[in-house]
Amino acid sequence: MTKQEALVDFCLQIGDTSLIHGQRLAEWCGHAPILEEDIALTNISLDLIGQARMILTYAGQTENKHRDEDKLSFHRDAWDFRNVLIAELPNGDFAFTMGKIFLLGFYMKNLFTVLSNSKDPSLKAFAEKSLKEVIYHCRHAADWVIRLGDGTIESKERMQKALNELALYTDDLFEVSESEKILVQEKLIPSLADLKTNWSHDIAAVITQATLKLPQANNALRLGGKAGLHTEHLGHILSDMQFLQRAYPDAKW
């Protein structure tokens, strides 16, 4: 993998994660428990789609194969996607969705903090802009994790169950991809070695405040998102998201 290929691959990891996470959250539109939360979830979704647009545009320019952000989003198949697995999981109940935003949000917060010091000006600009957005996503989701965890018997049970199920997928966030290795070696991005420790510290503080137990995965861990090895759920979300552009290529509003 050349340095240029590594940069494209790394941008796809980030862009695909934001894109698929955003597309999933958009499924809540019109279905959230209260109007205010409906708007909050779709706001988060729009932030994520904006991030995907910015970084996928850059991936396309770096790749230099005439693929813009739309081409990359709508004309690739599941095995070409580099998103982390949590992003593609179905929304489940409200606690599960909040668990996803919470765990992924703090991952993105720590990742973008590191990338804010990237030597690549486009990555740096992307990270600085997106960091402000994900800090808010973390605050919103952490607020709900605490509210549900330290809430009623049922809300606590559901929040704990969500975190336990999601624990199967959190190691996938920190699996070091080949492109990450190359970009760190080439000093284009700072070391990602402390990412997991910092993330664990962040989420533990919230989980403790929520009077919940730190989740322990009790099954084989699922890995491989960054290498294109996805769960069955990605194909379904892509068929939904890509249908129009596949059926009517280059259709415009």
Place this chain on the structure above:
Amino acid sequence: MATNNDTQLKLWEVFTQEKAGASFEHAGSLRASDNEMALLNARDVYARRNEAVNIWVVPSESITASTPEDQGPFFDPANDKAYRHPNFYKTPAGIKQI
């Protein structure tokens, strides 16, 4: 199953400040169970398109309001006393807000 007609959360009034130094203006209302949720919801509902740099949220029940019956006694007496209105002063040039 027990029925409860009002399952809605507590009502809050939202005030937003468009820029530093400007007055807070009433933006609307929303539902939330506590002040932190009210603040986050206010941000999402009333300030997501750069409308504000600061937000106040106030429980609607904390607001004491005048009633339509108060209208005469409260507001009419001011109308016929011109000396109560600062009409005879000129606003200095360059002042944008009083």
